[in-house]
Amino acid sequence: MIRAEPAHAELLAAMHARCFPDDPWDAQAMREILAMPGSFGFFDERGFAIGYVAADSCDLATLGVLPEARRKGAGRALLEALCAEAKRRGAVAVVLEVAENNTAARNLYAKSGFSVEGFRKNYYRDSSSALLMRRRI
Template sequence: MAAIHAASFPPRERWGEDAMRLQLELPGAFGLIDARGGFVLARVAADEAEILSIAVMPKARRVGLGRTLLTAAIAEARARGAAAVFLEVAAANAAARALYAQAGFREVGTRPNYYPGGAAALVLRAAL
């Protein structure tokens, strides 16, 4: 997961193996990995879920892996009792925003200065 993350995000936003392990140890957290080169990390707390990270290796993109992983994470969150899923995405991340819009996510807020470079995040929500 750390290797896929490193290939998918700028250096200052990368999560190494320790960061991945810490995320997976959070109560309610789960990760799904696809051997073709993608993962999704999510967490369920009470009836809300959060997509913590999703990434696909550059060479494996645009063949449906991201959509498959997102769909599987949403199904797992629903099975664990979530009624809604939240996530943050950079306004400039057109690929991720298109993926989320297709999956039924809608903008519900913004978080200024969210990313290390100072960019704002959009907060998206999908009802399950």
């Protein structure tokens, strides 16, 4: 897995657009998040994961696996890499928001040790709600 740097912004934005066609992040947005203090990420030819550590908690900002690479363990591997690096950086937990109707992601997180800690009604642009999930690391 390769460490994501601002110089990878174009490539990561192209991957993000394939994973999130309804809400793609452009290269500028990707560059900004990767330049934020505490931010870090990983990617390979299958997908990417980006997070940032603030105090003793890590937020999972985005995680995506290209459609043709799904259901072969890449999502889980990226998530584990992110959790390990978050721990190395001093975080004691990883938190994330996931759309209530995103069964694939919810299953992945549940299987990876995350539990539901909250609910955010009408959280997304399409007015769907989000679950807040957390895992101690």
